[in-house]
Amino acid sequence: MKEKIKTMIYHAALKAHQKGILPSPEFGEVEVEEPKMETHGDFSTNFAMTSASRQKMPPRNVAKAVLDHLSDPDHLVERSEMAGPGFINFFIRPSAWSPILKTIHAQKGRFGFSEIGKGKRVQVEYVSSNPTGPLHVGHGRGAAVGDSVANILSFCGYNVQREYYVNDSGRQIETLGRSVLLRFKELLGEKSDFPPEYYQGDYIRGLAKEVMDIKTKPDFESDEEGISFCARYAAKNITEGMRRDLEQFGVVFNRWFSEQSLYDSGKVDNVLKELHNRGMVYEKDGALWFQSSRFGDEKDRVVIRKGGQATYFASDIAYHKDKYDRGFERVIDVWGADHHGYIPRMSAAVQASGHRKDQFQVILVQLVNLLRGGHPVAMSTRAGEFVTLKDVMDEVGKDAARFIFLTRHHESPLDFDLEVAKKKSNDNPVYYVQYVHARISSIIRKGKERGAAETVSGDKPIECLSALEEIQLLKALSRYPDVVCCSAEFMEPHRITFFLMELASLFHAYYNKHRVLTEDPGLTSARMSLVLAVKEVIRNGLSLLGVSAPETM
C-alpha cells in the first residue's frame, strides 16, 4: 500500500513537471510515512517540503502541484489534502484494505517474505561460547538474537549459514584440562590448593568423575598427558552439552567450526605469511604485529607473542579470511557487548584481506540481568555459580525465554525476571501473543463444527469488513512485510516482537467487541477470513522469532 502511494506521488510530480509546473525533473526519494494521528490520514508525505528548494518554490505550491496531478486508477484514496507547512495526507478508502487478505491466504507462511537478499550468501556466527563451561542466560540472549536474525535474513531472500565457532585451542583449554585433572587427583585422595584462576564450577568435579570412570587408576604417564586428556575430554563433553541445550532452545547450527582446525590445516600460518608478503605485519620487541592501525584501529595488534605462541586474534584473522574464502559475501558476528573494543581490529583484519568494510558486521548483545520477583539473582562467574540457560529453559520454557530475549533492542540491557517469565498473564508478552493464535484456532474449530468450514476459502466477498477494529487489523496486517524488511535491514528482531504485541492487542480488542461466528453467513465468512489471516501472520512472525504457535492453551 505504501509503495503504491509512493508511486502515485512520483507520477503526479512527473506529470506536473511535464506540464511545466514543477521546473526540476529531479525529485529525490519519495518518502511516505504513517502518521501517528488519525486526523493526518493513513499515509503522509513530506515530499513538498524536501523538494521545495530543488523546485525553487514554496512547499505548499509544490504540494498543490502534486495534488492537482494525482491519478488513482485503483481508487485507493478516499481523499487527499494539503496540511501544515506542506504535508500531503492520504486517506485510504476503507474497503481498499481488504485485498491484503487474499494475498495472505495465497502466500500463507511466506507472506512478508522478500527478495532483498537476492540469494546473497551470508553467514551468521553466534553464541560461540568457549567450551569451558555450560551456557548461561547471557549466551541465551545471543542465541535468540543470532538465530532470529538468521531466520529473518533467510526469509528476506538471503542464503544463510549458521555457524558456531568453537575455541578449542589455547590457554583456556589448557586451564580447563588442568582444572579437571586437579579435581581428578582430589578424587584420588591428593590434597590440593585449587588455584583461583582455574575453573571453579561443580561441573568440573562432574567431569573429573567421568574421567575417573574411564581411567580407573591414575595411569597418566605425565601431568602433560593428563592435562591434554582431560582437556580434550572436557571440551568435547561440554561442547556436546551446549549442542544439546541449544537444540532444546530451538537453535541448530549448520556447522561447528573448530579453532584448532585452523592450526592443524596451517591456515593460521598461511594467513600470517600472506600478510607478511603484503607488508602488513612487522616484528617489534620480539613479537609479530599486525598493522591494524592502517585500517582504522587505534593501534597495531600482536599476532605472535614473544614466546612464539599465536594470540587469539591470529586465529581469528585466519577464521574470518576462511569465511570469505568459503564464499560468504556478508559475515555477521554476534558478540557480547563487552567485546565491542575488539571490533576495529577485526574489521581491520577483514579489510586487510581485501574485503569491504561493510561486508563485516557485528551485532552487539547487551548483558542480561537475571531477577526473581524483582530481586537480582546472585551470579558469580569466578565462583562458578551461575544460572545456566538450561535451568532457565527448564523453569520458564523455551518459548517464554526466546520471546523475552527479543523484547528489547539487542544493545539495551535486559532485565529477565524468572517469576514474570512464568506468569500466565498480561505481564508476560509471549502468552499474550500466543493466546491470539490459540483463540483463533478455537474459533476455527467452532466454526467448522457449525459447518462454516467451506466458507473459509478467503475468496469470498469481504467488503463487509468495515468496523473500525477490522480496518485497524487490516492496516496492521498490511504493515507486516515492511516490518520484516526493516527488521532484516537493521538486523533488529525486536521490531517483529513489537509488531506481534501490537497485532495481538488489536485482535484481543476486536475479539471482545465483535463476534466472528454470527448468524449472517456472509459476515461470518468475511470475519473468518480476517481472523485466519491474523492467525497466519502471528504464526509467521513467531516462527521468525523461533517461538511456537499453539493451537490450544
Add this chain to the structure above:
RNA sequence: GCGCCUGUAGCUCAGAUGGAUAGAGCAACGGACUUCUAAUCCGUAGGCCGCAGGUUCGAAUCCUGCCAGGCGCGCCA
C-alpha cells in the same frame, strides 16, 4: 585519561533514514464473563524526551560541550 553504548511517564521499554499535538505495557483507580478460551477487554490518570547551546521551515532523533550510569582500552580469551 581516551573510546564505545545508554539516559523518554513512578517502573520496564518502543519511537530506522529529522516531520505535525510524545507511544505502549506494568503498577494505581473504576468497570466488563449466561456468549467464539477472562492467559482477555474498556475507561481514568500520568512527560522541561539527562542539562545547555547549535544546525533549519521543523529536533527525542543530527552537531558541539557538560552531567550520570554501563562497558572497553593486555604480547588475556
